[in-house]
Amino acid sequence: MERETVSRNFIEQIIDTDLAEGKYETICTRFPPEPNGYLHIGHAKSILLNYGIAKKYGGRFNLRFDDTNPTKEKTEFVDSILADVKWLGADFEDRLFFASNYFEQMYEAAVKLIKKGKAFVCDLSAEEIREYRGTLTEPGKESPYRNRSVEENLALFENMKNGMYEDGAKVLRAKIDMASPNINMRDPVIYRVAHMTHHNTGDTWCIYPMYDFAHPIEDAIEGVTHSICTLEFEDHRPLYDWVVREVGYEHPPKQIEFAKLYLTNVVTGKRYIKKLVEQGIVDGWDDPRLVTIAALKRRGFTPESIQMFVDLCGISKSQSSVDYAMLEYCIREDLKLKRPRMMAVLDPVKLVIDNYPENEMEYLDVEMNLENPELGMRKVPFGRELYIDREDFMENPPKKYFRLFPENEVRLMGAYFVKCVGFEKDADGNVTEIHCTYDPETKCGTGFTGRKVKGTIHWVAAVTAIRATVRLYENIIDESKGVYNEDGSLNLNPSSLTVLNNCLLEPAFVDAKLIEKPSHSVPAAQTGADASAAPETDCYARAYDSFQFVRQGYFCVDAKDSRPDALVFNRIVSLKSSFRLPKPE
Ligand code: ATP
Ligand code: MG
Numbered sequence: 001m002e003r004e005t006v007s008r009n010f011i012e013q014i015i016d017t018d019l020a021e022g023k024y025e026t027i028c029t030r031f032p033p034e035p036n037g038y039l040h041i042g043h044a045k046s047i048l049l050n051y052g053i054a055k056k057y058g059g060r061f062n063l064r065f066d067d068t069n070p071t072k073e074k075t076e077f078v079d080s081i082l083a084d085v086k087w088l089g090a091d092f093e094d095r096l097f098f099a100s101n102y103f104e105q106m107y108e109a110a111v112k113l114i115k116k117g118k119a120f121v122c123d124l125s126a127e128e129i130r131e132y133r134g135t136l137t138e139p140g141k142e143s144p145y146r147n148r149s150v151e152e153n154l155a156l157f158e159n160m161k162n163g164m165y166e167d168g169a170k171v172l173r174a175k176i177d178m179a180s181p182n183i184n185m186r187d188p189v190i191y192r193v194a195h196m197t198h199h200n201t202g203d204t205w206c207i208y209p210m211y212d213f214a215h216p217i218e219d220a221i222e223g224v225t226h227s228i229c230t231l232e233f234e235d236h237r238p239l240y241d242w243v244v245r246e247v248g249y250e251h252p253p254k255q256i257e258f259a260k261l262y263l264t265n266v267v268t269g270k271r272y273i274k275k276l277v278e279q280g281i282v283d284g285w286d287d288p289r290l291v292t293i294a295a296l297k298r299r300g301f302t303p304e305s306i307q308m309f310v311d312l313c314g315i316s317k318s319q320s321s322v323d324y325a326m327l328e329y330c331i332r333e334d335l336k337l338k339r340p341r342m343m344a345v346l347d348p349v350k351l352v353i354d355n356y357p358e359n360e361m362e363y364l365d366v367e368m369n370l371e372n373p374e375l376g377m378r379k380v381p382f383g384r385e386l387y388i389d390r391e392d393f394m395e396n397p398p399k400k401y402f403r404l405f406p407e408n409e410v411r412l413m414g415a416y417f418v419k420c421v422g423f424e425k426d427a428d429g430n431v432t433e434i435h436c437t438y439d440p441e442t443k444c445g446t447g448f449t450g451r452k453v454k455g456t457i458h459w460v461a462a463v464t465a466i467r468a469t470v471r472l473y474e475n476i477i478d479e480s481k482g483v484y485n486e487d488g489s490l491n492l493n494p495s496s497l498t499v500l501n502n503c504l505l506e507p508a509f510v511d512a513k514l515i516e517k518p519s520h521s522v523p524a525a526q527t528g529a530d531a532s533a534a535p536e537t538d539c540y541a542r543a544y545d546s547f548q549f550v551r552q553g554y555f556c557v558d559a560k561d562s563r564p565d566a567l568v569f570n571r572i573v574s575l576k577s578s579f580r581l582p583k584p585e
Contacts, residue, residue: 009315011049011256015057015226024225024251027059031085031092032066032099032218035077037270038285038292039084041306041327045261048310050228051090062222063092067100068214070198080285084293089303099218100200106209106217107161109247110172110191114153118246119190120146121156122173129171132178133186140178140186160193163206167193174213176242184239188212212236216243219253227255231319261313262321265479266291272490281492282476286560288570289476289496299473300546300556300572301327305334324475328573335546335554335572340368340375343413343458344549344569345504346470348387351404351434351459353418356384361463364444366414369548378508382415385462387504392457393434395423402455404434410455413550417442417453458550465504468567470555472498503569509547510567546572 008016018024029050033039039047054061063085065078085092113119122145124132134140148156160170172191180186190213195206209217219227227240234257244252267273273290276282286294296306308330313322361383368375388404397405404410409419418436426432442448477483478493485491543559553574561568 010317011053011226011228011258011315012056014254014256015053018225018254019057027054027057027226028062028222028224029054029059029226029228030062030064030219030222030224031090032064032215033081034066034069035074035081037077037274038080038294040268040270040273040293041263041291041296041309042261042268043084044088044293044306045310045313046228046230047085047088047090048307049258049315051088051092053226053228059225060095060223061090061092062095062097062224063090064097064099064218064222066211066215066218067098067198067200068103068209068211070194070196070208075199080294084297087297087303088293088306095222097218097222098200099214100198102214102218102221103201103205103209105221106214107207109217109243110157110209110213111154112248113174113190113246114157114172115150116246117150118175119153119172120148120175121153121160122146122171122187122189123169126168129189133183134178136183140183142178143173143187146175146187157191160191160207161205163195165193167195169193172207174239174242174246176239182235182238184212184236185242188239212239213243216240216253216255217247220244220247220249220251223251224253225251227253229255229257230260231257231317232260233257257317259316259319261310262319263291263324263327264321265475265477265483266324267477267483267490276476276490283560288471288558289473297544298556298559299570300544300554301331302334305331308334331554331573332575335548337369337372339546339548339554340378340508341370341548341550342509343380343460343506344468344470344509344552344555345387345389345458345460345465346500346549346552347390348460348502348504349390349393349431349434350462351386351388351418351436353384353386353436353438354421355437358384360384361461364414380414380506380508381461381464383461383463386412386459387462387465388434388457388459390431393420393423393431395431403457404436404455408455409453410457411442411444411453412438413456413458414444415459416440416444460504460506464507466507466510466567468503468505468509468569469561470500470503470569470571471558472500472571474498505567548575551575 015027031047031050033043051061110119122143124143132141132143156170157172159165170193171189173187174190176185176187178186190210191207192210193206194208197203198205237255240255268291273285273292277285282290285292286298288295288299309327312326361381363379364382365377366380368378393404394401395405404420406420409417411417416438418438420434420436422435423431424433441450474493474496476493476496478491481491483491543557543562546554546556548554554572555569556572558568558570
């Protein structure tokens with residue numbers, strides 16, 4: 001796909017101007033996650049945007065944990081975020097930082113503001129501060145503590161630091177303008193007392209900086225030039241600029257806002273995902289029905305497909321929502337030529353070829369991927385007893401049903417023409433066995449042109465078939481009702497997960513010996529942290545490997561639940577759309 005664009009997005013235009021004016025010599029961006037949950041597709045956009053810009057301008061990209069708030073941080077989240085950023089390919093080299101390592105500098109910056117008469121210790125309660133703040137239409141009221149002397153403020157702030165006050169008893173506020181039309185500028189709180197243990201600094205501190213004060217300092221310390229964030233911070237930008245100016249950084253960073261990425265009818269909020277995890281509705285933050293990065297990876301999405309998606313979305317200043325179908329489009333495009341196409345029967349029914357010799361097998365040569373010869377060939381065993389998908393046979397077919405039915409002839413994919421000569425049913429009327437005859441003349445690849453058939457169906461040989469579990473997914477949200485109920489809870493789709501336990505796959509999925517390795521090697525499998533579903537020599541399918549199951553979609557070996565002798569596949573995406581075509585075609 002052609003994705004190279006000549007025109008630059010608005011962020012790049014700003015950077016071009018800054019470079020032309022000599023404001024900065026090199027570019028530095030950062031991704032600053034708060035370690036309070038797993039990253040999702042929206043964060044992926046931010047990561048790839050920041051990393052992409054740094055790369056494009058030959059600059060630096062930092063990963064910085066914004067861990068100034070001691071309440072929520074968890075090592076589990078730090079670890080998952082690190083893994084996700086690396087998996088996406090956003091290389092931060094040796095520039096992994098923690099905002100909590102800057103507490104000392106932040107404290108000194110606050111002292112500097114006090115000395116300049118730009119900050120004061122305030123004894124108002126949180127509620128009083130809110131009352132004094134005013135509204136969008138009315139100016140605020142100055143705190144009675146606003147005019148304390150520099151000496152008094154220095155002493156009180158030091159007392160705050162030394163643990164002499166209880167939580168909430170005193171705060172440090174910037175002294176800006178209580179009449180500012182921008183409420184963020186009305187003497188915002190920049191430090192609070194909180195007797196809490198921090199995951200990194202332990203009990204060293206009992207005062208913690210507020211986000212709006214801490215963030216610009218973190219950026220400035222690291223030499224970030226363009227601090228890219230989402231739109232909700234637009235009104236905070238004057239405060240950001242005030243902090244870097246008043247603290248006196250020589251090369252102040254610049255904040256630029258862009259619109260968050262939203263997916264229509266898809267849950268991204270940490271709050272909601274956390275609830276689904278805690279209530280056991282999903283099997284963890286990486287449940288393949290979610291759009292956390294861990295879940296997308298487990299579902300079988302690739303970093304390349306996510307990059308393509310982010311590129312297609314573009315960067316904008318106005319809020320909008322993108323269809324999940326676009327993400328599906330990207331993964332199909334990415335896997336189309338890269339991955340082998342195999343036959344898998346999801347709902348098997350037996351097919352017996354009455355005129356094929358008993359106890360005999362032949363090995364058919366079949367292309368791994370018709371559209372990409374570089375993937376080479378594989379051997380597919382064929383014999384008298386096969387399995388086909390139940391929906392590929394009908395006793396009484398409607399018009400335009402070209403698959404198998406009594407007296408009809410179809411092609412078995414990569415093999416022979418077979419004609420249905422009979423079938424058996426059980427007491428409940430379910431078809432249990434289909435009987436066919438085959439025509440040896442019609443073998444695929446021999447150039448047979450004697451006659452034509454309208455249908456081609458897939459199959460697997462009974463003797464060599466591998467049993468596997470296949471999971472099909474729908475949106476976890478019931479799209480017909482919208483995402484949220486009136487009480488704010490999620491509208492869940494009760495059939496978002498279908499587990500098929502009795503699927504049969506051709507043995508090439510697991511037996512490497514059956515695969516004739518092409519001269520150009522098969523593209524490196526996407527291996528993840530847990531690539532141990534089976535050792536490479538014995539088993540072809542490893543965790544995160546993906547395949548096309550012909551006519552069914554793309555599937556990925558589940559990294560959590562697969563065992564070498566019991567593979568579990570997640571359907572990444574169907575071939576055409578997420579909707580199943582109404583049967584019959
Ligand atoms: P959420 O509330 O969705 O869990 P967050 O904003 O609380 O996300 P942070 O860890 O604070 O998560 O965000 C890290 C970075 O990711 C920030 O720069 C933020 O602007 C960006 N970000 C968060 N959500 C999105 C999104 N939907 N699209 C693009 N960028 C996002
Ligand atoms: Mg946040």
